[in-house]
Amino acid sequence: MLRSCTAGLRSIWALRGRREGAPRLSTDLQPARRLFSTEKVIHKDWALPNPSWSKDLKLLFDQFMKKCEDGSWERLPSYKRRSTQESEDFTTYFLDPKLGEEERLSQAQLFTRGFEDGLGFEYVIFKNNDEKRTVCLFQGGPYLQGVPGLLHGGAMATMIDIALGSCTGGAVMTANLNINFKRPVPLCSVVVINSQLDKLEGRKLFLSCNVRSVDEKTLYSEATGLFIKVDPEKRST
Numbered sequence: 664m665l666r667s668c669t670a671g672l673r674s675i676w677a678l679r680g681r682r683e684g685a686p687r688l689s690t691d692l693q694p695a696r697r698l699f700s701t702e703k704v705i706h707k708d709w710a711l712p713n714p715s716w717s718k719d720l721k722l723l724f725d726q727f728m729k730k731c732e733d734g735s736w737e738r739l740p741s742y743k744r745r746s747t748q749e750s751e752d753f754t755t756y757f758l759d760p761k762l763g764e765e766e767r768l769s770q771a772q773l774f775t776r777g778f779e780d781g782l783g784f785e786y787v788i789f790k791n792n793d794e795k796r797t798v799c800l801f802q803g804g805p806y807l808q809g810v811p812g813l814l815h816g817g818a819m820a821t822m823i824d825i826a827l828g829s830c831t832g833g834a835v836m837t838a839n840l841n842i843n844f845k846r847p848v849p850l851c852s853v854v855v856i857n858s859q860l861d862k863l864e865g866r867k868l869f870l871s872c873n874v875r876s877v878d879e880k881t882l883y884s885e886a887t888g889l890f891i892k893v894d895p896e897k898r899s900t
């Protein structure tokens with residue numbers, strides 16, 4: 664498994680002229696900009712196939728793209744940085760102009776999108792708005808190793824957090840995440856995270872998900888999460 668994963672990545676690195684062990688260069692690092700300005704900067708959408716995607720991931724992606732044709736499902740785009748209304752909701756909530764951190768934060772990017780293609784988190788999320796559920800297709804790359812040959816549990820927890828969060832559809836914070844790791848996930852394999860909104864109680868959203876293999880035979884993890892809609896009247900810092 665690891666050997667095939669490395670072989671695939673070696674060809675990507677060769678294509679890009681990247682030396683093994685050479686420092687990783689961010690492909691879209693922009694000159695420092697004011698992240699918290701109101702300008703609308705939309706960067707590359709990363710939730711699309713790239714050469715590191717395995718056959719399984721591409722196949723599932725195509726199947727879900729077909730489901731999007733009648734409008735029942737939609738693919739959620741994913742950016743390293745964004746300046747949408749949602750982000751602005753968060754910045755109103757968190758940014759204290761007195762802290763003078765704008766310069767440093769101008770380099771901020773989404774944790775899961777900070778890796779070279781194929782090395783870290785490769786994923787795409789599809790959402791069914793009527794059924795209040797999402798399906799996340801996730802391939803964890805070699806930089807996400809925990810126990811040799813296996814995906815780090817923290818990487819899985821990160822993806823579960825994002826998958827559950829994608830079901831909420833707004834400015835929310837994770838308040839509680841409860842995960843049962845039932846089987847280890849082989850590194851570089853593809854898993855499917857099925858998430859749903861179970862209950863909405865005021866600002867509280869209760870969600871759950873399971874993580875399965877592509878053939879659905881292996882249940883890797885089950886999780887529940889509590890997300891809280893941010894209250895613009897409150898500051899958390």
Ligand SMILES: CCCCCCCC/C=C\CCCCCCCC(=O)SCCNC(=O)CCNC(=O)[C@H](O)C(C)(C)COP(=O)(O)OP(=O)(O)OC[C@H]1O[C@@H](n2cnc3c(N)ncnc32)[C@H](O)[C@@H]1OP(=O)(O)O
Pocket residue numbers: 745749750773824825827828829833834835836837838839865866867889891892893894897899
């Ligand atoms: C997933 C987001 C998707 C959104 C998409 C937007 C686009 C953005 C772009 C790109 C997306 C990238 C996506 C990344 C995803 C990453 C997600 C994270 O990593 S989040 C960081 C980790 N989480 C924290 O650091 C929270 C720290 N905690 C807090 O800030 C507060 O505790 C907070 C906001 C969760 C609640 O604080 P209060 O002051 O607003 O509300 P109070 O009054 O305390 O609670 C409200 C109700 O919730 C219950 N509650 C709160 N925490 C609870 C808990 N842990 N367990 C049980 N109940 C809890 C309380 O008992 C209360 O319930 P009663 O209304 O009285 O019934």
